[in-house]
Amino acid sequence: MPVAAPPQAAATPPAAPAPAAATPYRVLARKYRPQNFDDLIGQEAMVRTLSNAFASGRIAQAYILTGVRGVGKTTTARILARALNYEPMEGGGGPSLDLSVLGKHCKDIIESRHVDVMEMDAASNTSINDIREIIDGSRYRPVMARYKVYIIDEVHMLSTAAFNGLLKTLEEPPEHVKFIFATTEIRKVPVTVLSRCQRFDLRRVEAGTLASHLSKICAKEDVTVDAEALSIVSRAAEGSVRDSLSLLDQAIAHGGGTVSGEEIRRLLGLADKARVIDLFDALMRGDMPRALGEFRDQYDAGADPAVILTDLAEFTHLVTRLKIVPSSAEDASLVEAERLRGKEMAEGLSMRVLSRTWQMLSKGITEVQQAAKPAQAAEMVLVRLAYASDLPTPDETLRKLKDMPTDGGSAPGPSSGGGAPPPGPVAMAAGGGGARLAIAARSEPMPQRAPQPAAVAGPQLRTFADVVALAVQKRDLLLKHALETNARLVHFEEGRIELAITEGGDPNLVQTLARKLLEWTSRRWLVSLSSKQGAATIAEVAQARREEREDGIRADPLVAAVLAHFPGAQITDVRTREDVAVEALAPMEETGADDGSDDDEGLSPFD
Known part of the structure; x- marks a missing residue:
């Protein structure tokens, strides 16, 4: 039996497709x-x-x-x-x-x-x-x-x-x-x-390589980024690819698809590189008001005090590298301000100033990190840096102390016409406290003291011949012989000697001479070995003069007649009358008496 079909229901619109599940974001x-x-x-x-x-x-x-x-x-x-x-x-x-x-x-x-x-x-x-x-x-x-x-x-x-x-x-x-x-x-x-x-x-990835890698990723992600932002991120990552990508991910979210250097600095609490360089310049010039004002502006803008000092230390390291290796300015991770101004400061600052700045900043960063008030601690570090910028180096200080007179005479009394006090310990005090001490010394005469014997100045060595003569005076005949026969002088100046050693000479002659000069002069001499040819040795010069004099003597008619009369005769020594006179008088000058003593202490230093 056929079944009647049910009445056709009203047509209903098809159901909308379910929305596709959103793909979770992958960092x-x-x-x-x-x-x-x-x-x-x-x-x-x-x-x-x-x-x-x-x-x-x-x-x-x-x-x-x-x-x-x-x-x-x-x-x-x-x-x-x-x-x-x-x-x-x-x-x-x-x-x-x-x-x-x-x-x-x-x-x-x-x-x-x-x-x-x-x-x-x-x-x-x-x-x-x-x-x-x-x-x-x-x-x-x-x-x-x-x-x-x-x-x-x-x-x-x-x-x-x-x-x-x-x-x-x-x-x-x-x-x-x-x-x-x-x-x-x-x-x-x-x-x-x-x-x-x-x-x-596995090596740390270089900042330039890392910046190039981040640039490619930003292009794939359709993110607008400037070169300065990539440089900051790549250096902040310290060679870690994962850290750099995490920082870039955070910067993209912070900037809404646009990453700029200013946004990165604000995100990381960093100071502007140009402003860090301005702060460094003020410190090296000793301009303390400008340096403190620049630091306070960066601090108010959100920069961390320890990070500011770290940036200063990094720029100090960069300037030092540019001074030693100028080609490092081509590093792709450097911004234009670092490249140009870094090269300029590398030419104007000495290596000793840069080393001292690095040491003070390294110690100052630790102090700031441990301080209860980091901003104040950082300002005190900057004060030390600014006032140390024009301090003399240790060798300059020693040179000035050696040049100061050591006579500790009495202070002038009221009738001295208001002259400056003698260069004693009180008068040499520096700063405000030192000035007050100096005034007190002038108003109250110091008690009389026995005169101090003047310090005996060390031997003055102005030429290489003076060095050889000093070796003779100190009775070091082995060193004298080595200097005369094995040393070729390349350069000589006060405190510095550059020598070349003859073939077969003592290879330790340079160290021996430096040690002896320190012992004899109480000063440190820089004695170095040179690869240059150098001048003739003292023995070679003396031999040339002797041969020249002998040739002149052979040309004398009387000497020629004697040599012709005595076949086989040779000239074994050549002396002038002045040489004989000096040798005869030398023992008397050394002993201070003409008692005829033949003590070898009276030998001439030129024998």
Whole structure:
């Protein structure tokens, strides 16, 4: 029996499709994590070593990766596990570092869900029981892949028992097992483990390379960013790729898709580079009001006092580098103000001033970080820097002290006509307190003191011949002979001698002469060895003069007649009448008497 169809219901509009679930946001550090060795930046040495090893089949049983946080240790471990188990989709092949095309196991390894690639965090699995599971599992062959790979992150956190339990398996693992360790504290890993692993030290990424990498990521993310912002982020990361991406992610969110240097400085609490350079310039000029005003403006704008001093220390380091290596101005991470003004200040500041500034800032940063009121502590550090900028260096101070008279005479009385006090200890006091002491000394005469003997000045050495004469005076005949026969003078000035040593001469002559001059003159002389030819030695000059004089004598008719009359006769010595007179009078001058004594103390210093 046919059934009647029900009355047709009114047509209803089709239901709207359900909105697609929003894709959760992935931070830049995860989104742009390298997938193969070509994506790694700044680790060319490691990639080259692994490429050669894989090409020649010299694959180690264990690797250990070390470096600071964020340089890519765990990422490299996953890429290495992927390379060990790489197999094309069509099958075949072997371990390869060419991972441009995904293989059978690549996707699962990248997503950390491959059954034969096991990752373990040693910070939370530190006991021997956790290692025993690895040892037991290593006996069985891999399920799908070529190798069973164990990646142990932060391996230095394992206990001593866990390390000891791993040693045997690590030294002689089954042929299907590979170990990859990662650590930031390589010194905490036992040497017995290190000796069984192939070690790779992952370098900090240079600021210029990091800035270029961040620029490419900003282009992919369609983010507007200026060069100064990239420079600030890359240097703030201190070589860590992950830190730089985290800072960039935060800066993009802060700027709403636009990243500028000013926004980065405000975000990180940094001071403007141009203003830091202005502060440095004011300190080096000793302009304290301008320096304190500039510091207060930066502090009011939100800059941290310790960060301001750190920026000053970084600029001091930059100026020092530019002074030593001018080509470092081509660094891509430098902004234009640092490049131009840094070169200008490197030409105008001495190395001693820059070294002193660095030391004072290094100590001042610690003081500010520990101070209850950091701003006040930072201002006191700046005061010390500004007033130390025109202080004499230690050698200049010693030179001035040596030039001061040491006669401590009595102070002038009221009838002295208001003259300056003698250069005694009271009159040399500096500052306001010193001035008051000097006035008191003039109003109240000091008690009479016995006159102090004047300090005996050291020997004055104005030429190299004076140095040789001093060696004779000190009875150091070995040094005198060495200076006359083995030393070729290249340069001589007060406090500095540059010598070249003849072939076969004493190689320690330079050190010996410097030590003797310090002992004899109570001053430090810089005696250096030169690669230049230098002048003729004293012995060579004397020999040339002797030969010249002998040739002149041979030309004399009387001498020529004597030599002709006595065949075979030779001229063995040439002396003038003045030489004979000096030799005859020298003993009398030395002994102070003409008693005919033949004491060798009376020898002339020129014999």
